[in-house]
Amino acid sequence: MRMTIFVSCTTAYMKMKRRSGFLKGILKYVTIVVVGIFIFYVIKSSFESEECDLTKIQYVNSEHAERAQKYAEQVLQAECHPSFAKKQMSRLFAEKYSEQMSPFLRKDVNSQTAAFKYELPFGFHKLSEKLKDVLGLLPEHDLPEDIQLKHCKRCVVVGNGGVLRGLELGYALNQFDVVIRLNNAPVQGYTDHVGNKTTIRMTYPEGAPLSEHEYYPNGLFVAVLFKSVDLSWIQAVVKNESLPLWMRWFFWKQVAEKIPVLPKQFRILNPAIIKETALDILQYPEPQPKFWGWDKNVPTIGVTAVVLATHLCDEVSLAGFGYDLSQPNMQLHYYDNLCMAAMYEQKMHNVTTETTFLQKLVKEGVVKDLSGGIFCDFC
Ligand SMILES: *[C@@H]1O[C@H](CO)[C@@H](O)[C@H](O)[C@H]1NC(C)=O
Numbered sequence: 001m002r003m004t005i006f007v008s009c010t011t012a013y014m015k016m017k018r019r020s021g022f023l024k025g026i027l028k029y030v031t032i033v034v035v036g037i038f039i040f041y042v043i044k045s046s047f048e049s050e051e052c053d054l055t056k057i058q059y060v061n062s063e064h065a066e067r068a069q070k071y072a073e074q075v076l077q078a079e080c081h082p083s084f085a086k087k088q089m090s091r092l093f094a095e096k097y098s099e100q101m102s103p104f105l106r107k108d109v110n111s112q113t114a115a116f117k118y119e120l121p122f123g124f125h126k127l128s129e130k131l132k133d134v135l136g137l138l139p140e141h142d143l144p145e146d147i148q149l150k151h152c153k154r155c156v157v158v159g160n161g162g163v164l165r166g167l168e169l170g171y172a173l174n175q176f177d178v179v180i181r182l183n184n185a186p187v188q189g190y191t192d193h194v195g196n197k198t199t200i201r202m203t204y205p206e207g208a209p210l211s212e213h214e215y216y217p218n219g220l221f222v223a224v225l226f227k228s229v230d231l232s233w234i235q236a237v238v239k240n241e242s243l244p245l246w247m248r249w250f251f252w253k254q255v256a257e258k259i260p261v262l263p264k265q266f267r268i269l270n271p272a273i274i275k276e277t278a279l280d281i282l283q284y285p286e287p288q289p290k291f292w293g294w295d296k297n298v299p300t301i302g303v304t305a306v307v308l309a310t311h312l313c314d315e316v317s318l319a320g321f322g323y324d325l326s327q328p329n330m331q332l333h334y335y336d337n338l339c340m341a342a343m344y345e346q347k348m349h350n351v352t353t354e355t356t357f358l359q360k361l362v363k364e365g366v367v368k369d370l371s372g373g374i375f376c377d378f379c
């Protein structure tokens with residue numbers, strides 16, 4: 001952009017020399033360009049103010065990192081208890097948690113009336129026809145067979161939190177049977193912190209990594225659908241077709257168009273999981289008809305992934321969770337320079353409610369918090 005502005009200015013200057021008769025018009029042009037540059041920098045600096053001052057970040061001391069690594073090893077070496085997570089969730093939430101739920105969408109969804117009661121992201125209200133087309137493209141609806149057949153599966157949900165920086169949990173995370181990653185959280189360049197195994201990448205269209213190096217030959221791609229155009233998107237990416245132009249307008253940022261995995265690796269998150277998380281467990285208000293925007297009743301993908309993991313796995317651990325809103329200068333993510341303060345501005349999620357829920361799960365021993373950002377068992 002700066003280059004273009006520079007070139008435009010030079011051209012304007014040469015024209016000015018050649019034909020001074022145009023001087024007035026060109027002055028106007030230059031003024032517009034100068035004002036443009038000014039506005040550009042004002043906008044740019046207002047974005048920069050959200051970036052963390054990296055010199056102020058406190059680095060993790062090595063003792064703390066060692067304790068975290070030791071704790072993770074203990075979790076991995078302990079005996080694994082089949083159905084532990086489900087049983088514990090039922091103990092805490094009774095009939096609000098349904099042990100029988102399929103984590104991923106199956107072809108029989110069309111016979112379940114409950115699935116069509118709510119609109120996305122909680123259900124498929126009025127989308128039954130479109131859904132049939134998409135489900136027809138997906139040959140599989142479970143974990144890959146080699147994992148599914150394990151007697152007891154240990155899963156870890158890797159959140160995107162800055163708390164992962166410096167703990168060097170990568171080696172431990174790689175030893176879980178199932179590693180769930182969220183949205184565009186990168187692995188390349190951060191393997192010491194987050195490992196390099198990805199069993200499941202779970203994201204909405206806008207969050208899907210644009211780099212094809214973030215997809216693995218046998219990893220699952222789990223789509224989380226928020227709006228009806230997301231169904232058209234998943235249909236196009238499974239078929240490996242390019243997106244129609246009109247469709248791009250419905251996304252709030254550039255979406256991945258090619259996802260280099262085979263149709264048998266795609267899954268759609270069962271919206272009943274989001275409904276269960278939001279309306280039953282977190283007890284958010286029922287969705288109201290709205291012309292624009294959301295009620296603040298949509299759970300983050302992180303909390304949704306934790307509930308998904310309890311349905312999918314026998315034992316569940318977390319890493320990279322915990323937004324400490326009292327520390328505005330902390331790093332928000334492990335991979336960029338955003339500050340915690342950026343979290344104040346989001347309008348969709350109730351971070352306080354979610355944190356209370358996760359603390360309850362950790363304190364009650366339902367899940368283990370390997371990085372200690374929610375509740376630290378090893379500090
Ligand atoms: C992860 O890293 C190890 C060691 O560098 C390598 O052997 C392994 O192939 C990598 N795994 C993946 C899925 O990239």
Ligand SMILES: *[C@@H]1O[C@H](CO)[C@@H](O)[C@H](O)[C@H]1NC(C)=O
Binds near residue numbers: 240260261262
């Ligand atoms: C998807 O299409 C591209 C060409 O547009 C092709 O190079 C690629 O191999 C296809 N991928 C799959 C998984 O079929």
Ligand SMILES: *[C@@H]1O[C@H](CO)[C@@H](O)[C@H](O)[C@H]1NC(C)=O
Binds near residue numbers: 296350352353
């Ligand atoms: C979050 O939910 C709690 C109740 O669960 C409510 O008291 C609080 O006002 C909500 N916060 C926001 C920012 O909506």
